[in-house]
Amino acid sequence: MKVLSVFGITQSGKTTTIENIIKELKKRRFSVGSVKEIHFEKFAIDEEGSNTFRHKKAGAELVTARGYYETDILFPKRLSIAEILRFYEQEYVVLEGVTDSNVPKIITAHSIKEIDERLDGTVFAISGRISNEIKEYKGIPVISSIDNIEKLVDLIEIKVFEKLPEFPEKCCGICGYSCHQLLKKIIKGEAKREDCIISQKNIRLTIGDTDITMVPFVQRILYNSVIGIVKELEGYKQHQRIAIEIGEE
Template sequence: MIPVFAIVGKTDSGKTTLLEKLVAELKKRGYRVGTVKHDIHGFEVDHPGKDSWRHAQAGADTVAISSPQKLALIKKVDHDLKPDELVGEYFQDVDIVLMEGYKRQDKPKIEVFRRELSPHPLCQPQELLFLASNDELEYGVPRFALEDIKSMVDFLEEKFLTARPTSETTLFVNGRSISLSSFAQRVIAGALLGIISALKGVGKPQRVHLWLRAEDRQEDDTSDR
C-alpha cells in the first residue's frame, strides 16, 4: 500500500516550501514521489484560447496534453475526489504521495506549525504523524525543526519506506510484502511477462504493475456432496 500523507497548516505557514524540500530529499534518496495540491475553490490549468481549452469548451470530458517529455490530464469530475480515489487511479507508480491540504480527510498529517500564526496546532495529536515547527511545543507527537528535512525523511523512511521493493519481482498481499525465493520470482515474472507480451499493442514490457482484487467467493450450494 502506497503511504499517503497530508501536509497541513495555517495560510502562509510554509506548507508548499516544506513539501518542496521533502520531495527534493526523497528524490535524492531514490524514491518515486507523487504530489497533490488540494484546492477547495477550484482552479484552471488551461488558458482561454489554447487548444486544450478549446477541446474542453467543445464538450470533452477528458483532455490530455502529451509531449515527449510529459503528460497533462484534465478530467471533469462530479465530486471532490478523496485521497484514496486519487492514489488508486493516478499514483500507482510511485513510492510515496504527499498532499498539500486535505486537512479534513483521515490521512496521517504533517502539520507546519508556527506560534506567530496560531497559539495551537490545527490538528489533534491523534491525527498527526509529526509537527514541523519553529516552536518547542510539546504536543505528544514527534516534532522537527522546520529546516531539519533530513530527520523528517529519516522518520518517513524508517516508518513507511523500508519495505520499498528491491527485487525484480515483488508481491504484496493485503498490503503486506510476501517473501519470494529466486525461483518463485522467476516463475511469476516469466508467466506474467509471457501473457502480457502476447497482448496486442503492448510491445516489450520493461516494468509491470498488476493490481488484483480477489473477491470473496462462496461455494456453490448445488455442488455434489
C-alpha cells in the first residue's frame, strides 16, 4: 500500500487537489482510498439522541450503522493512522490534513509564508492556490492539480512508495536511520525503500487477516524459536518454507 498526505490551511486547495489526484489515479486504473482528518474538537458523525448514540451510551464498545447504501462503523475513540490503514486494501491511500504519519507529503498553500511554516524533508511537492504564482520553491516542484494533474500524479508515482513502519529509533535503527529519517532520505534520492531492513524479513506473522509488523529483534526471537523446535522433527529440511497456523478453540 502506497500512502501520501496532502495538508495545508483551510481554503488552500487541499480537497480540490485530493479530488483531482484520486480521479487521475483511478484513470490510471489504480485502486484508491482516502482518509480525512477533521480539525474540529466537537466533530462527531453520530448525533446525540440517535439510536446508535444510545447504543454507545449504554456501553457498546463498537457500534455499526448499516443502511441500504452505506455501512458506518463507529469507534468510540480516536484511532491512529496505522490502525485506520488496517481497514484498507487499496494500492494508494490519500490522507487529507494528516501530519503525524510517516508518509510523503504535498503542501497546499496560498503563500510562501504558509509553505515555510510547513516545509520539511517529507514534502516532495507543493500545490494549491500558490501554484498560480510560482512553479518551484527551494527545489521542490509547485504543480497545479487543476491545470497539470498528469504531471502531479506522474511525480506521485515516482515519489510515493510502500508505507514505511513508524518504530521509535531505539526499537530498530538497523538501517542507520530512524523511520522518519529514512523517509526523508528516500524522498531526497539518498536511500531506497528496500533499505528498510523490515522489508527484508524472512518470517511473517498474521493475526486474522492483519499482517503484524515486527522489529528485527522480535523477528529473530520468533524465527529462532520456530526453527529450534521444528528442526528436531522428522521431515525437517533446511531452507524449506515452514508454515504454522494457530486457531483458538
